[in-house]
Amino acid sequence: MCHLTGWSRDPWIFGAYSAALPDHHALKEDLARPLGPRVHCAGEATVGDDFATAHGAWNSRLRAAGAMVRALGGAAGAGGAAAAS
Numbered sequence: 383m384c385h386l387t388g389w390s391r392d393p394w395i396f397g398a399y400s401a402a403l404p405d406h407h408a409l410k411e412d413l414a415r416p417l418g419p420r421v422h423c424a425g426e427a428t429v430g431d432d433f434a435t436a437h438g439a440w441n442s443r444l445r446a447a448g449a450m451v452r453a454l455g456g457a458a459g460a461g462g463a464a465a466a467s
């Protein structure tokens with residue numbers, strides 16, 4: 383028996399994970415760049431090395447959350463510091 387998935391059409395998912403075109407891997411850095419001081423992007427598509435993974439998505443949220451805290455004048459905690467390294 384065969385079961386086909388349609389991750390990009392599933393209304394609870396809308397996708398699976400990113401895949402850069404050949405020679406366009408560096409564009410992921412653009413996705414990670416904040417859109418002004420208040421809008422920060424996270425998700426597996428925004429990480430250079432661990433894209434398409436759960437831990438890549440996790441680390442990206444640490445980076446984005448740390449950047450938001452710093453933008454608000456606070457000191458990022460251990461999670462933000464880990465993401466920055």
Ligand SMILES: Cc1cc2nc3c(=O)[nH]c(=O)nc-3n(C[C@H](O)[C@H](O)[C@H](O)COP(=O)(O)OP(=O)(O)OC[C@H]3O[C@@H](n4cnc5c(N)ncnc54)[C@H](O)[C@@H]3O)c2cc1C
Nearest residue numbers: 389393394395396398399424425426427434435436437439
């Ligand atoms: C079948 C499968 C197996 C996988 N296996 C592994 C594995 O073994 N190990 C591993 O590390 N990774 C695995 N992955 C990859 C991992 O699941 C993803 O890299 C990770 O979930 C990405 O997290 P994210 O937060 O970036 O995006 P997502 O988890 O995709 O979260 C994005 C969210 O945004 C929502 N969304 C989309 N569009 C809109 C919109 N317009 N408005 C509002 N909400 C919207 C979606 O519904 C979704 O909830 C697998 C993925 C798939 C599909």
